[in-house]
Amino acid sequence: MMRLVRHGLMFGNLVEVTSPSMVSRYNRALEHLTGKTTQLEEFHIDISGFSPEIGDELDDPNYLNPHGCNRLFIVLSTAQKTAPLLNAHFSFSRTVLRRYIDQNEEQLFALTLHDAVVGELLNTVYTIRSPLDLFDIRQIDIEADTVGAHVEASEELSSKIHAFMSEPDGWWDDVLISEMIELSKHTGDIIRTPLKLETQSFEEGNFHTSHYGGLYVFRDVKRTACIASRNVDIVSDLPVKYVLTLQDRKAIATYLTRNGLIEAIHDVLGTDAIDILNQKLDFIAIDLAASLGEDLSDISRRDLRNLKRKYHSDLPEAYHALESAVRRMAAGRKVRWPDPDDPAFFYLFRSSDHSDKMLVNRLLAELTPLDFRQLFICHKDAFYDHYRTWSEPKKTFVAQFLAEEYMVDKAGTRRELFGAEPGMQEDYLDYGFGQDMGPWGAIPKTRDDDDDDEDDDD
Template structure:
């Protein structure tokens, strides 16, 4: 894995904690949440304040996520918002944390100057005993305050100010005035610098969880389903129409089509699609060549053609099916919607542009594991698991390809492969002029920095 670290393909874009004051502040927060302290002088943290170095020190990668259910967080700085979320148990967690920081950025900035902000993504259960428990996770509430309780003190001071201004005898209430003075020493001027954090619930709609071997829960779809990466021991009581595994190709294909969740890669034009599909062919050839012990360092286009000729007869069915589509597209021929029996079926699909686009592309990545680029972009945990069992030749090729072809222009590559990025919940804003429309036309959306969200840029 060190090759991935050196190329910035894992643990990249983390927030560095190296000054003694910041380390001390982190330790104060860590002890407040967990009763533990780190002995490290410097480390890196993700958007939630989790540090892989501290996780290794403790021998516990879930030290901020007990039972993998209610994620705790430590915010040293609002600059953490562009960092990935490591060891995410739910695909929605990073989105929720990012939105919470964005919506409270001014207050969090003021609070983090004084003290470390700590909190938790709170849901209605504290541990999972069966898959049915996942369906109780409907709304996630973010609870946060400084270790010293500045936000709570600010609310108490605001309440006393209201009493002072509204009660007839407030001006003569010495006890009330004394309480206000004492609280103001702790909070500062809350009139000029409000410290109250917005308490907001975030709905947990369709999501992926790594619990129970990996589950895709589609409960907000027209026809509900739960898709498991493996076989569930029990499916009784799951409140969905269908319970499927990744082996159920026809059923998954029917589910995606009935809910209008996918489109063909070549639906928006054949020229771009041909280039995308040709690269998928290259990835399949690389897999076969690596398994045969080929040296894949500095593979040129000429080398790739040589490998295709050498292994053409032994390449998997997926390769030949995709190759046939490429030929017909290049010749300008119509290519009808494939059938689920077609080995290339899921390789020819991508998500349509809807709210669950990232989730659907993650599912498609698991269904097309030979496309290591899509697996890395859409489902990094699955990519890292596959990477560990690859031959060294394939590890080297994949790592250097991703560093050279993806990391230099992540946003451009994602748009090329999957189309425009979907918005967050704001995509359904309606102020009486139509969805996403204001009195002067369409409501502009700011770019979300350089993160993927779910997965998520989890490099």
């Protein structure tokens, strides 16, 4: 796995914690939340404040995520907002944390100048004892304050200031004035710099969880479903219309199509789809060549064509069906879609444009594991699991390909493969000139190419 780390494909974009003051601040926060501390003098943290080095030190990768539910977080700096979320058990967790930091960035910036902010992603479920518990997770509340309770003290001071200003005898209440002075020593000037972090709520309908081997929960669609990566026995009697596993390929294809969740790449991109599908063919061929011991270092396009010719009859069914579809596209002929049970079927599709685009593309990535690029982008945990089983030649090729072809333009590659990333309605602005428009034209939006670099996701 160190090969991936060196290329920035694992533990990439984490925030460094190296100064003694920040380490001390983190330790106070860690002890406040968990009763534990670290002896490390420097480490890295993700968006939630989780450190893989501290996880190793404590022999507890879930030290900020007890029971894989209601994730705790530590914010040392708002710079954490672009970091990934490691050890994610729910696909919505990073999105919720990112939105929370974005919406409270000014307050968090002011608070973290003096202390760490600690909090929790709360829902009504505290322990997952059965798959049914997952369906009780709907609203995620975030509560946060500094370790020194600056926000709570600020609210108390605000209340006393109100009493001082409104009560007739407030000006002569020496006890009240003394309390205000003591609180202001702790909070600073809350008139000029208000310290306020209200509890915020986020609704989550459709999501993926790593619990029970991986489950995709679709509740906010016309036809509800739970799709399990593994044995269906553990997900019987769930409050959904369909309970499926990844082996139910025809049923999954029907389900995704009827709900309008997927689209054929060729129908959307036309002839531009050919290049994307040809790359998928390359990935399948690479898998076979690597398993047969071929040297894939510095492989050229010509070398790859020669490998395809050499092993053409040995390539899997998915390759031949996909190759047939690409040939018909290139010739301008009507494409004969393979049956959903055909291994090539899901390679020809991507998520349609809706708010759960990344969730559906994650599901498609599990159904098309030989497309290692989509697996890496959309489902990193599954990618790492597969990577551990690959031969050394394939590991070398994949790491080099992703570093040279994907990491140099992540946003551009995602846009080419999956289309525009869905915006959140809460982020749209309207000042009376139309959505995202100001009096002098479109309101510029900040870009963050690292938003989806890690899966995402508690």
